[in-house]
Amino acid sequence: MPIATARPLEHPAREEIRLEAVLHALADPMRLQVVRFLATLGEGEAATCSAIDLAISKSTVTHHFRVLREAGVISQVYRGTAKMNALRRRDLDALFPGLLDTVLAADAAQRRRVR
Amino acid sequence: MPIATARPLEHPAREEIRLEAVLHALADPMRLQVVRFLATLGEGEAATCSAIDLAISKSTVTHHFRVLREAGVISQVYRGTAKMNALRRRDLDALFPGLLDTVLAADAAQRRRVR
DNA sequence: ACAATAGTACGACAGTCACCGTACTACGCA
DNA sequence: TGCGTAGTACGGTGACTGTCGTACTATTGT
Numbered sequence: 001m002p003i004a005t006a007r008p009l010e011h012p013a014r015e016e017i018r019l020e021a022v023l024h025a026l027a028d029p030m031r032l033q034v035v036r037f038l039a040t041l042g043e044g045e046a047a048t049c050s051a052i053d054l055a056i057s058k059s060t061v062t063h064h065f066r067v068l069r070e071a072g073v074i075s076q077v078y079r080g081t082a083k084m085n086a087l088r089r090r091d092l093d094a095l096f097p098g099l100l101d102t103v104l105a106a107d108a109a110q111r112r113r114v115r
Numbered sequence: 116m117p118i119a120t121a122r123p124l125e126h127p128a129r130e131e132i133r134l135e136a137v138l139h140a141l142a143d144p145m146r147l148q149v150v151r152f153l154a155t156l157g158e159g160e161a162a163t164c165s166a167i168d169l170a171i172s173k174s175t176v177t178h179h180f181r182v183l184r185e186a187g188v189i190s191q192v193y194r195g196t197a198k199m200n201a202l203r204r205r206d207l208d209a210l211f212p213g214l215l216d217t218v219l220a221a222d223a224a225q226r227r228r229v230r
Numbered sequence: 231a232c233a234a235t236a237g238t239a240c241g242a243c244a245g246t247c248a249c250c251g252t253a254c255t256a257c258g259c260a
Numbered sequence: 261t262g263c264g265t266a267g268t269a270c271g272g273t274g275a276c277t278g279t280c281g282t283a284c285t286a287t288t289g290t
Contacts, residue, residue, distance in 0.1 A: 007256080019225050023142035023218070027135050028248085049267070060249050062268060067247095081257045081266045095228075096221035098213065103138070106211035110134050113210075122286080143278085165236070175279055177238060182277095196236040196287045 007078045009069070014091045017072030022096070025071035026103055030054055031064050035073060038087045039104055046077075046084035122193045124184070129206045132187030137211070140186035141218055145169055146179050150188060153202045154219055161192075161199035 025031055037052045054061055065085060068074045073092070074085050092100045140146055152167045164176055171179075180200060183189045188207070189200050207215045 015228070019218075019221050020142050020144055020147070023138050027138035027142055029135055030248090032135070050265095056248085057250055058267070059251075059269085063248070065267095078256085078267090081264095083267065096217070096224065098217045099221050102211070102213045102217040103134075106134050106214050109211065113130070145278090163236080171278085172280055173237070174239085174281075178278070180237095193237090193286085196234095198237065 009076050009078070011069060011075055012072045014072075014095065017088075017091060017095055019096060021071040022073055022092070022099070025068050025073050028064070028067075030056060030060075031068055031073075032107055034064065034068060034085075035087065035100075036104065036107060038074065038085060039100075041086070043089065044086065046086035048082045048084060124191050124193070126184060126190055127187045129187075129210065132203075132206060132210055134211060136186040137188055137207070137214070140183050140188050143179070143182075145171060145175075146183055146188075147218075147222055149179065149183060149200075150202065150215075151219065151222060153189060153200060154215070156201070158204065159201065161201035163197045163199060 026035065033054065034052055038047065041047060049061055049065055054064075056064075065074070065076065065083075068085075069076050072088060075088050076086075077084050087100070089100065141150065148169065149167055153162060156162060164180055169176055169179075180189070180191065180198075183200075184191050187203060190203050191201075192199050202215070204215065
């Protein structure tokens with residue numbers, strides 16, 4: 001069972017997370033799709049970048065994950081060649097109670113409506 | 116008491132409002148400031164563009180109000196030389212229950228924390 | 231009719247964004 | 261040691277963003 005590797009990844013501390021950055025991160029369909037997927041995982045569970053099948057190139061996937069991480073929406077750790085991604089639910093809920101759930105619910109409602 | 120003038124202004128219908136556009140509209144500090152202000156008004160009340168003192172030029176103000184309108188966050192009607200702006204609370208609450216309030220609460224929480 | 235007020239249209243500019251491909255690194259495994 | 265896999269770095273591209281100033285339109289009040 002492989003363990004986390006010592007490659008550094010910058011994350012904003014909880015207090016550094018800015019609402020505007022979070023909203024901006026969530027305002028993109030691809031990133032929202034990522035968040036939607038990560039939200040289906042259990043508390044503390046993580047998934048690799050490639051676990052979500054996005055219809056975009058590898059480099060663009062990297063880009064979107066970085067935006068999410070730098071906004072403080074997800075946390076990322078290397079584990080071998082893979083990178084595990086998890087929602088920063090605790091931090092987001094502490095800072096902006098209900099925000100994540102409301103956005104996810106809004107997203108679900110919209111997806112139910114259109115298409 | 117002056118009445119609404121017949122200059123046309125495009126608004127998305129309720130069903131046309133897209134979550135991504137709303138989040139994008141709210142992800143800007145200036146626009147969030149506008150929404151914050153409009154939220155202090157009573158149900159159905161409206162304010163002119165210049166009622167909010169934004170530290171930006173007139174043309175940029177126009178730009179931000181258009182983004183908000185086209186995203187479906189606010190409605191605008193001309194009344195004489197002025198343009199009255201109001202939050203589309205009913206529509207937003209119907210489509211995305213709790214979203215507006217949660218974002219406003221998150222904004223308030225953040226403003227309490229920083230600065 | 232004219233002046234003042236409120237906002238628009240337009241063009242410009244620098245910066246960011248989403249996206250790509252190609253070449254690369256880091257790691258696990260045989 | 262070498263191969264395959266997962267993701268990164270870099271450079272580039274076209275589109276969009278936030279900002280401005282200047283010149284304009286629409287409306288009200290004198």
